[in-house]
Amino acid sequence: MMKYLIGLTGGIGSGKTTVAKxxxxxxxxVYYSDIRAKEIVNDNSILKSEIINLLGDEAYDEEGSYNRKWVADKIFNDDTLLMKLNTLIHPAVKEDFEHWMNIQQSKFIFKETALLFExxxxxxxxxxxLVTADESIRIARVMERDHKTYSQVKDIIQKQMSEEEKAKRANYIIYNNGDLESLSMQTNVMLESLFKDL
Known part of the structure; x- marks a missing residue:
C-alpha cells in the first residue's frame, strides 16, 4: 500500500500537539517526534552514553533520567554544542520513526515535529x-504551561525559524488562537483537501 507522509509542525506554544490529537x-x-525523543534519550542506552560523553554526567540525574532543564540551560547559548547534541538524538529518532512507519496500516501517516523545516x-x-498562532498567545501559553518568564519564552521563539518563513514552506496553515471549534474545523478542511489532492 502506498503511504503518504504528512509533516505537522509549529513553533513553541502553537498548539501543534492539539491538532495532532x-x-x-x-x-x-500520528508519530509524535518530540515526545518520542524525550523517551528515547532515557530508553536508548547507547544514546545515553553518547550524551554523557558529550555533556558530562550531569546530563542525567541520580535516578538515571535525562536532566532536561540542566541540558537545556547548558546548550541554550552554545549553538555548537546544540548541533552536536542534535546529531546524536536526531538519527535515533529517525530510526525509531522509520520502524514505526513500517508497521502502520494507514494510507496517510502524520509526523508531528517541531523542527520539520529547520x-x-x-x-x-x-x-x-503548519500550526501557528499570534505570538502574544503563544508566549502566554508557554508561560502558563512551563512556568517560564516572558523574556525566557521570547528568547526561545527568537531562536526558532520565523513563522513567516515556515508559512512560505507549508502547504497548509492552521491558525490556533484558542477557539477549539475553529481548530477542529480547520483540521477537517485540511484533511479533506489532502484527499482531493490525490
Whole structure:
C-alpha cells in the first residue's frame, strides 16, 4: 500500500500537539517526534552514553533520567554544542520513526515535529502542515504551561525559524488562537483537501 507522509509542525506554544490529537481522533496514525525523543534519550542506552560523553554526567540525574532543564540551560547559548547534541538524538529518532512507519496500516501517516523545516524533513513529506498562532498567545501559553518568564519564552521563539518563513514552506496553515471549534474545523478542511489532492 502506498503511504503518504504528512509533516505537522509549529513553533513553541502553537498548539501543534492539539491538532495532532484531532487528527489521531479521526483514525490517522500520528508519530509524535518530540515526545518520542524525550523517551528515547532515557530508553536508548547507547544514546545515553553518547550524551554523557558529550555533556558530562550531569546530563542525567541520580535516578538515571535525562536532566532536561540542566541540558537545556547548558546548550541554550552554545549553538555548537546544540548541533552536536542534535546529531546524536536526531538519527535515533529517525530510526525509531522509520520502524514505526513500517508497521502502520494507514494510507496517510502524520509526523508531528517541531523542527520539520529547520531540518529539511519536509523534503521527505508529501505535504506539510503548519500550526501557528499570534505570538502574544503563544508566549502566554508557554508561560502558563512551563512556568517560564516572558523574556525566557521570547528568547526561545527568537531562536526558532520565523513563522513567516515556515508559512512560505507549508502547504497548509492552521491558525490556533484558542477557539477549539475553529481548530477542529480547520483540521477537517485540511484533511479533506489532502484527499482531493490525490
Amino acid at each position: 484531532f487528527i489521531e481522533a479521526k483514525g490517522f496514525a 531540518l529539511n524533513l519536509d523534503k521527505n513529506c508529501y505535504k506539510s502542515v
